[in-house]
Amino acid sequence: MFKYIVKRILIAIPLLLGMSLLTFVLMQVTPGNFFDTLKLDPQVSPETIAHYERLYNLDKPLFQQYFHWLKNLVHLDFGYSFHYNAPVSKIISSRLFNTFILSLSSMLVAWLVAIPLGIIMAVNRNRFIDKFLSFLSFVSLSVPGFFLAILLLYFASKVGGLPLGGMQSVNFDQMNFFEKAIDIARHLVIPTIVISIGSVAGLQRIMRGNLLEVLRKQYILAARAKGLPENRVIYKHALRNAINPLITILGYHLSGLLSGAALIEIIFSWPGLGTVMLTAVRAKDLYLVMASMLMGGVLLFLGNLLADIMLMWVDPRIRYD
Amino acid sequence: MIKKGLSPFQMAMATFRKNRLAIACVGILAVLYGSAIFAGFLSPYSYDNENREFSYCPPMKVHVIDSDRKLTRPYVNQMNLSFDKFHKRIYTEDKTKSFPIHFFIKGDSYKVIGLVPSTRHFFGVKVPGRLHLWGADSRGRDLLSRLLWGARISLSIGLIGVSISFFFGLLIGGISGYYGGKIDNLIMRMCEMIMMIPGFYLMLALRAAVPTEFNSLQVYIAIIVIFSFIGWASLARVIRGMAISLKQREYVLAAKALGVSDIKIITTHILPHTISYSIVAVMLSIPGYIMGESALSFLGLGIQDPYASWGNLLSEAMGIIQIKFSPWILLPGFFIFLTIICFNIIGDALRDALDPTLKSEGQS
Numbered sequence: 001m002f003k004y005i006v007k008r009i010l011i012a013i014p015l016l017l018g019m020s021l022l023t024f025v026l027m028q029v030t031p032g033n034f035f036d037t038l039k040l041d042p043q044v045s046p047e048t049i050a051h052y053e054r055l056y057n058l059d060k061p062l063f064q065q066y067f068h069w070l071k072n073l074v075h076l077d078f079g080y081s082f083h084y085n086a087p088v089s090k091i092i093s094s095r096l097f098n099t100f101i102l103s104l105s106s107m108l109v110a111w112l113v114a115i116p117l118g119i120i121m122a123v124n125r126n127r128f129i130d131k132f133l134s135f136l137s138f139v140s141l142s143v144p145g146f147f148l149a150i151l152l153l154y155f156a157s158k159v160g161g162l163p164l165g166g167m168q169s170v171n172f173d174q175m176n177f178f179e180k181a182i183d184i185a186r187h188l189v190i191p192t193i194v195i196s197i198g199s200v201a202g203l204q205r206i207m208r209g210n211l212l213e214v215l216r217k218q219y220i221l222a223a224r225a226k227g228l229p230e231n232r233v234i235y236k237h238a239l240r241n242a243i244n245p246l247i248t249i250l251g252y253h254l255s256g257l258l259s260g261a262a263l264i265e266i267i268f269s270w271p272g273l274g275t276v277m278l279t280a281v282r283a284k285d286l287y288l289v290m291a292s293m294l295m296g297g298v299l300l301f302l303g304n305l306l307a308d309i310m311l312m313w314v315d316p317r318i319r320y321d
Numbered sequence: 322m323i324k325k326g327l328s329p330f331q332m333a334m335a336t337f338r339k340n341r342l343a344i345a346c347v348g349i350l351a352v353l354y355g356s357a358i359f360a361g362f363l364s365p366y367s368y369d370n371e372n373r374e375f376s377y378c379p380p381m382k383v384h385v386i387d388s389d390r391k392l393t394r395p396y397v398n399q400m401n402l403s404f405d406k407f408h409k410r411i412y413t414e415d416k417t418k419s420f421p422i423h424f425f426i427k428g429d430s431y432k433v434i435g436l437v438p439s440t441r442h443f444f445g446v447k448v449p450g451r452l453h454l455w456g457a458d459s460r461g462r463d464l465l466s467r468l469l470w471g472a473r474i475s476l477s478i479g480l481i482g483v484s485i486s487f488f489f490g491l492l493i494g495g496i497s498g499y500y501g502g503k504i505d506n507l508i509m510r511m512c513e514m515i516m517m518i519p520g521f522y523l524m525l526a527l528r529a530a531v532p533t534e535f536n537s538l539q540v541y542i543a544i545i546v547i548f549s550f551i552g553w554a555s556l557a558r559v560i561r562g563m564a565i566s567l568k569q570r571e572y573v574l575a576a577k578a579l580g581v582s583d584i585k586i587i588t589t590h591i592l593p594h595t596i597s598y599s600i601v602a603v604m605l606s607i608p609g610y611i612m613g614e615s616a617l618s619f620l621g622l623g624i625q626d627p628y629a630s631w632g633n634l635l636s637e638a639m640g641i642i643q644i645k646f647s648p649w650i651l652l653p654g655f656f657i658f659l660t661i662i663c664f665n666i667i668g669d670a671l672r673d674a675l676d677p678t679l680k681s682e683g684q685s
Contacts, residue, residue: 018514026530142662144612146619147635147654154644164641262521263616267639277522278620281529293526296519 001312005305012301016294017070023293024066027286038082056080056287069290079287083279088291091276096295098167099272102265103257105188106195110253114200115243118207122242123234125212134208137201149194149267156190163187165269191268195261199253206249211242251307254299333597336674343670346663353660357472361431364466365445365452369627370429374402375461377647378453379412388416396421397452409646420450456649458637462627468653471629476660478545479610483603485549490556491599495587497557498564509561512554523551524613528622537628544623548610556602560595567591597675604668608661615657631657 035053038044053059056079057068069079078088121130156162163169167187168180175183214220215238223233262274269275273292280288327335337343356363381397399418403411426445432438446452455465497508515523527547535543567573568591576586617623618632626633634653638644644651 012517015510015514015517018510019518022514023526026526029530030532138662138665142608142665143658144615144654144661146616147651147657150635150638150644150651150654154641157641157645262519263620266620274521277525281525284529289526289529293518293522296522297517300517300519 001309004312005309008305008308016297016301019297020070020290020294021066023290024062024069024286027284027289028062035082052082069287078291081280081285081288083283083285083288088287091288092273092291092295095271095273095276098270099261099265099274101184102188102191102195102270102272103254103261105192106199106261107250107253107257109192110196110199110203111250113196114203115207115246117200118204119211119234119239121204121208122211122215130208133204137204140197141201143197145194145198146263146267148197149191149264152190152194153267162189164190167271187270191261191264191270194264194268195257199257203246203249203253207242207246210245211238214238214242217241248307248311251303251305251310254303254306256303333671333674337670340670340674343667346666349659350663350667353472353656353663354476356469357476358434360469360473361433361439362441363443364463364469365428365442365454366463366466367429367431368462368467368470368629370462370466372451372457372461375400375451375453375457376402376459377410377643377650378402378451378457378461379647380456380649381453382414383422383454384419387419394421397446397450399450418450420446420452422446422452455652456647458634458650459643464634464649464652467629467634468631468656471631471634471653472656474541474624474628474630475611475614475632475657478541478548478614479607479664482545482548482552482610483607485545486552487556487599487603489549490553491560491592491595492587493553494557494560495564495592495595498561499568499583499587499591501565505561508557512558515551515554516558520551520613521616524548524617525622527551528617537625541624544614544617548613552606552610556599556606559598559602560592563595563598564591567594601668601672601675604664604671607664611657611661611664615653 035049035058038049038052039046050059057065060068072079076089078092080086081088081091084091117133121133124130153164157164163186165187167184169175169183169187172180172183211234215234220233220238223237224230228237261272262277264270265272265274266278273295276288277292277296279285280292361367378400381400383395383397385392385395387393387396396419398414398416399420400412401415403413405411422444423446424444425441426447427440428442428445430438430440444452451463453463453465455463455468457463458467493508497505518526524547527550528544531540531543531547564587573586573590576590581590614623614630615632615635618630619636621633621636624630624633631653634650635657638650638654
């Protein structure tokens with residue numbers, strides 16, 4: 001197991017390097033960088049710009065720049081964001097945390113809703129409620145996230161009582177710890193609903209399929225034959241076996257959320273990694289883009305790794321080495 | 322007479338035809354794509370025909386009964402714009418200015434299927450009247466016209482993007498699985514690299530590499546290239562897996578022994594066997610392209626004004642106030658939804674029809 005994890009990480013490193021090189025090239029192929037906007041600003045002297053360019057090696061050839069960035073990366077120095085005027089690591093770390101909160105809460109909600117729904121569908125297979133729920137899941141699978149976001153925003157603005165964007169209220173700094181937590185939780189509600197609705201649809205279908213498959217197994221027949229009440233058959237014998245395969249999806253889901261959450265973050269101006277990425281791409285803020293991509297890649301990798309490890313843990317028959 | 326047996330494909334189609342919902346979806350998509358192709362003719366105005374006096378004009382009512390309570394040809398009343406004390410727009414129908422709706426009327430020039438120049442429109446009203454059956458946007462452009470023009474972009478991006486990425490995905494996946502060894506290793510690492518980047522981030526970064534001075538046709542092509550670049554990887558991986566098992570079949574070995582060239586074996590003996598998987602995958606991945614385009618345009622990174630796409634039409638609905646006072650600007654979102662759900666339903670039905678073993682959701 002340990003060997004396998006080390007091997008996976010060793011494979012991932014060149015992939016991440018390739019990814020960062022790709023990003024770097026992408027950001028540099030188009031003419032212009034962040035200094036071009038600075039150069040238009042009459043308040044910034046050419047000397048300052050030259051100084052910055054020297055400081056961040058932007059006057060050197062491309063490959064030298066890239067290797068310089070790599071060298072700094074080893075020292076955990078992600079470079080400097082020209083747009084935010086702050087070290088990239090500082091911006092990224094707080095944003096990473098925010099994205100994590102949002103992803104985690106949406107995942108929690110999605111799972112808590114999807115699993116019972118999947119069970120209900122499987123138990124009442126082909127009855128009205130099953131058909132109704134699968135229709136609903138089809139609908140929610142087909143609504144674009146940003147459209148749903150707009151609709152919910154409008155709905156929330158009519159109902160009132162919930163903040164419509166951002167992550168903190170204006171008076172956040174004056175709150176004590178509990179008030180702060182509640183404040184963030186209130187801001188979480190709408191984006192969480194939007195993101196989790198998309199995942200519920202897929203998850204409940206998988207849960208339904210799994211449970212139906214288990215219900216066809218012989219040991220279920222045996223359990224029924226010996227006269228166990230139906231509730232016990234389903235919840236004690238079938239459910240436990242049906243949930244197992246879902247655990248592996250957890251990791252993939254976590255990594256998938258990251259990408260899906262980006263757009264929703266932007267719409268709700270949630271200060272997460274996605275919002276930063278958009279700002280950075282627009283401002284051509286080289287190092288911030290590089291770091292966001294790298295972080296996104298790392299998170300995706302960790303999610304997949306986690307999924308594979310859980311798969312091994314759940315199903316000892318699977319060996320990866 | 323001997324009754325001829327059905328081929329597996331014919332059997333699958335027979336199963337598919339029994340799915341009424343899916344057939345209905347095929348019909349809806351046919352209507353949507355058809356109206357996108359003939360957008361110029363069907364829409365009363367060109368996508369950039371604007372009249373600021375009709376900013377956020379609500380959908381006009383079509384009357385068939387005139388002021389004398391007699392049945393007449395359909396007509397619309399013009400809207401008078403006034404402001405209330407909160408500077409909210411109020412449109413009132415001006416009963417004195419009625420314009421009958423004409424069919425095959427002359428209007429803005431366009432090209433039929435992009436080739437034949439024409440000025441005939443299916444319906445419209447004579448100038449100075451204006452016709453906004455589904456309302457107008459902030460600059461007083463007809464929403465119905467813009468929806469139709471936007472459909473061209475939003476609907477075609479999915480089809481073209483999917484075709485390109487499937488062409489490469491199939492070919493590269495086939496090559497990778499068939500040859501194996503170093504080529505396989507290299508290609509698979511490339512796939513993994515692309516799949517390792519969160520899709521949306523990659524999309525943004527690729528979009529950043531598109532020069533800003535590109536015109537809209539170039540941006541359109543660039544977006545397709547971006548989507549294809551992201552999309553081929555996951556398909557190539559699956560096809561590779563299939564190719565690995567297929568290449569050990571006897572008929573492939575036989576073809577090899579007969580000296581058929583590698584590329585011909587891949588294209589005629591291996592890839593056709595992945596077709597039932599591919600068809601379903603195509604159907605189920607088109608929604609991703611449509612959502613991707615509309616998301617990019619929604620954020621202002623895709624198709625730029627004055628050109629219309631369903632995504633950038635929706636970007637006007639960003640503000641709550643706009644939705645509140647002019648809810649018709651949400652229509653593009655509804656059409657995106659309709660298109661996507663149709664593709665999803667058809668994809669699902671095709672999967673049931675083509676691959677009976679995959680029917681895990683259990684009708685048994």
